[in-house]
Amino acid sequence: MAATEFRIWRQDGADGEGGYRDYTTDVTEGMVVLDAVHQIQAESANDLAVRWNCKAGKCGSCSAEVNGNPRLMCMTRMSDLPTDRPVTVEPMRAFPVIRDLVCDVSWNYEVKKKIEPFEPRPPDAEDGTWRIAQEDVERVQEFRKCIECFLCQDVCHVLRDHHLHDEFVGPRFFVYNAALEMHPLDTRDRLAALKQDEGIGYCNITKCCTKVCPEHITITDNAIIPLKERVVSEFYDPLKKLFRVFSGGSRA
Amino acid sequence: MDQTPYEYDVLVVGAGGAGLRAAIEASAVGASCGVICKSLLGKAHTVMAEGGMAAAIGNVDERDDWKVHVTDTLRGGQYLSNPKMAEIHAREAPARALELEAWGALFDRTKDGRILQRNFGGHRYPRLAHVGDRTGLEMIRTLQDHGIHRGIDFHMEYTVFRLLLDDGRVAGALAYDRERGRFRVYRAKSVVLATGGIGRAFKITSNSWEYTGDGHTLAYDAGADLIDMEFVQFHPTGMVWPPSVRGILVTEGVRGEGGILLNSDGERFMFDDIPPLYKDQTADSAEEGWRYVVGDRDARRPPELLTRDHVARCIVDQIKAGKGSPHGGVYLDIAWIKEKISNSEEHIRKKLPSMYHQFKELAGLDITKERMEVGPTTHYVMGGVRVDAESQMSSVPGLFAAGECAAGLHGANRLGGNSLSDLLVFGKRAGEYAAAFASEQGDVRLDEGAVDAGVAEALEPLEREGGEGPYQIQHELQDLMQEKVGIVRIEAELEEAIDEIGRLSDRAKAVSAPGNREYNPGWHTALDLHPLLVVSEAVARAGLMRRESRGAQFRDDYPRKDEHFGKVIIRVARGADGEMVVEEIPVEPMSDELTRLVEEMG
Known part of the structure; x- marks a missing residue:
């Protein structure tokens, strides 16, 4: 188990001011980015908005930009990301943001x-x-x-x-x-x-x-x-x- | 209220296979139709279905027909299914499959260019139309793309939390949109529930966040009957490692293509326990099992393809006996077929592409070379809204249900592949009869008082300060259900679970959800607690009443089938004082023709 830092995009509504906020959560073996986001949601940000469904790469709901790369959060393993800097998670940038990581597609x-x-x-x-x-x-x-x-x-x-x-x-x-x-x-x-x-x-x-x-x-x-x-x-x-x-x- | 009500002849709640098929049918016969879905269109749970759709087309083995299919279904359901539904399903599934092809679906083919069918547990002949192991995606995309050109309105990311009634008849629904948190009223002459299952009531599940028993609870709250709630299907093969993917489905198609189950001693333990009901249909050697997999018509199916309830229990027994794999499962091995065929790696990648992909990316394991670790996962609920076999109407006039949230077809255990066909056969019927009901019956009145009360209640978690958060209650419920209402049940634990669910329900009435109404998952989780608690209580109470082991229900204190309980089903309904009422009612009678068929086919 390792405490890992995250920088997650928070935005209050489509017209709201957006910005990164820092979170820390424990990452365990086999976790994917979506697990970490859910853990942060349960522990310290109950209202953090994120779209997801199958958690197995089959439905295509949890698209986001992880460290600047467009990815499915459920198929991005934490062990594949560099550990020397915070993991950045932000919504897809080609679409308007509804809230936090959720955008209007x-x-x-x-x-x-x-x-x-x-x-x-x-x-x-x-x-x-x-x-x-x-x-x-x-x-x-x-x-x-x-x-x-x-x-x-x-x-x-x-x-x-x-x-x-x-x-x-x-x-x-x-x-x-x-x-x-x-x-x-x-x-x-x-x-x-x-x-x-x-x-x-x-x-x-x-x-x-x-x-x-x-x-x-x-x-x-x-x-x-x-x-x-x-x-x-x-x-x-x-x-x-x-x-x-x-x-x-x-x-x- | 934020806006004027939406008005439809038929309102469909849910946009998986059943909801989409219902909407297509309702609009095809001229009804105005709206569909509400909790997620974006095309993301519903149907998309996860892998193995295929059971339909006795007889392309691979011409001995197959609806008569064999219906007897397979009834046997798999341990004779608690509604026989009429099982018959309708078996008769109509082939037409529903072929119709999908006319709408653009592409299934894998036989050598002469017809739809290919594959083996699956409990089906006597190769019966599942499929596309590799992503049949659900093909089906939902076909229905979605066909539907969008029919003038159906889709309301995406809306959650229905209450049905509206007019003098006992359904009159519409009350929903909120997840994106902005606005409330919307839907006025409709008939409503089709197609909301799927209840898997999120358990900790280890193959189901997504959406599966919170919404349709079950909407119907129950509106006064409809639920039946068969004790029968929750634990799919034998879910992933067990790494922890974050625990519960994700490993398709039965792996076993259909020759995958075998092994314990830590390397023993193929499924040969050790074959139920009497299936003795004559099951291979008695590994050699015969393989011949079946490669299409030898005289061979019987390998024991890995016994029904899901049985396979899941055998796995649990191995783990309990200390013969499990390192992470608490058993081994599933498809790589072994390299002993039998020369191009096995390519063959596996072609037949099971998403499984290959899933293990490679989530577990760092190559299934063409290594064994998988698997264990049971909550997958499906046989129980649901009690409906008329022909029309799919519930005991509430104008309220219909189809797919997983309806009950009757699968009895005590569902056969793999019978779900996708269920969605299409009964989705179509629900749409057709809901449209007919709407055109025959007059307009409905909206009860403004009920609307206002519903909205006020839904806003309470947002307005309440200092209460407990909703996630803690959700997690405690999931642990409780997994532990005490799971694969192996006993009276004392079921009673403890019922008491604990009562305490959790009290706590759920006092939760707080910080933040505002826009896409606020804390608030949504708070609102999902009510349906989760209702279905959990229903499962526990029905499981307590059925003092026997049959199909998906295994009672350690009553480990055998009981003659009395073979003749009854358990009905759950809301009593006059709001208490849950549970009682036995007789199984639906079987027609003489079906009785003869069952006797003939053994």
Whole structure:
């Protein structure tokens, strides 16, 4: 057991003045940051606000910045952090703070509503079922692992630094688009929306999102770049462009 | 009150599998529908479900059908289930699974491209549709994404703490939002409770903070009956080390893929104690058990896949006999399959990716190479709101319940995989019948007095100064339930627990929660004490009344099944003077057809 110092962000309401406050608590073997925060909450800060649910890296509720790194608090082991200085815990900085470590992520839920929903092709068999190869299931599994922790949104500079929330949906929703576009049964087309409304062009593939993903989804290489390629071939392929001119299509 | 009431035909409380499925159905038949959830959308406990969803589709073994499924369920529940619910569940689960696929869910496939099904405890044939070991995530995301395009209103991070009544009929609910601490009134012609379970009443649990028995208590306070509350499922395999992860679930899928249980002497102890009811269905050698795992249709299942109540008790016996692992569990070994298959490490990572991940990151252990340490953890409550089998309506008109907070399907013990299918089958039915009730019945009146009284009561912990903090009471209750109302129970300890719960209830009425109303966990914990105490008392009292051992209830002072208690279930309700009333009522009768089936299938 070792007394460990923490610097935790405290903020009283969205418009309140925020700042770090220092706490000390005993850290025992195997503890994760969320355990320490809960212990502090029970011992000395009953009203310290923190969001959490499963405590097993499956629900994506306890996202925060630990020593400046976007992390799930439940999957960050204390033994992996340096012991020579206090552990800093603060809310995700790309979203407005509601209180302490809890921030307002409702924008993400609004974005999702606007994305073209799934629509399957007609069933393959008379009993109304489909035949799908396991390898086609596995191709999109990576994207469907997403637990919506929004750490990728937190770290994306288009949102965090440039605040282009109205023109850009962020890495989470490119992964979501990829899951739908590469779904073996889906029939809808989301490429025009990706280009025009969802701002995929703003991503300059710095791969910050991939680095922080707790599910190890290769967001940039496997989701965003293939979507960018599809958008390019749909809208900028000279032959397709020519075809559209002669067929009277309006996309360009 | 802060704002004018929200108004809906159907109000759904809870946004896990059952709540979402109910809302989708209610809105599909044209009802206006609002959903209240304690957390953000998509974070409910369903997301944690790993193994899969039981549905007798018969893709892997065509001998499977609803008849086998219903008899498996009834046997697993030690014949205390509501037989009609068990039949509806078995008949409708395949359609509910296939419908998820039409909404975008992707399950693992057979070689010919159909939905793959896996083995699980107590299921005679491979029956669980699954996606690796993250089936719950696939299911909740599919329902959530389908639901948001249907015009359902979601009220995230709201907690309902009281139901409103109009002349005995449900009329809505009173809630506060966690973010700002504002109170909101919901007026609704019918209400579906889908709030999940009660695991936070115990110290070691796989359940999150949300699982405080809210739906159970809302129904109880409104006058509805609870049944089967003595039956709390302790999942045999939770993590035991390191201490901070104690209780986190290790999916039964590990055993379904060939994982075996060993004591400190390296003995595979599950072969030593096979209950008579399952003797004919269980392998009698390690060799036969493995053949079952790899799909030999003539082989019987290994004893690790006996029902959860039995496996949990065998583990406790090993620990008590001094044959436990260093941190008070036993060993679960999947790495051993390297003796049987050449690419075992890759196979394990592919079949059990989240387990691999979970042990690697939280315990620093590689399950493809090393044994895990596991022990029982509070996982699920079979007990809940007593409902009509067809409609899911409780004894309070207009009040419905589905999923874990409802009771009847699982009897004395739930089979793994029957929960996800339960959520969908009965979530759909609850939504459908709640919408019908709303359209057939007229408008409801709101009782302003009850609203004001509810708000005043909820504010008391914030306004009271100098009282005890809520966390101390919560921790004492969890220790008490773990110690005296846990896996092994005896009369004297149950009586002590009931007395102690009474004292804790008195202390809970005098707690203080410092701070203001905005996202104040101390205040929320103070408000969660009432439901936790109600369900704890119900579990202890029902457990005391059932003087026998059956399914999830093990009484050290009555270690055998008793004929009388095989014919009754325990009903818990609020008496006229506010006291908890507990009584025996007869088990629901079985139809002649089901009786024949049960006899035929043995």
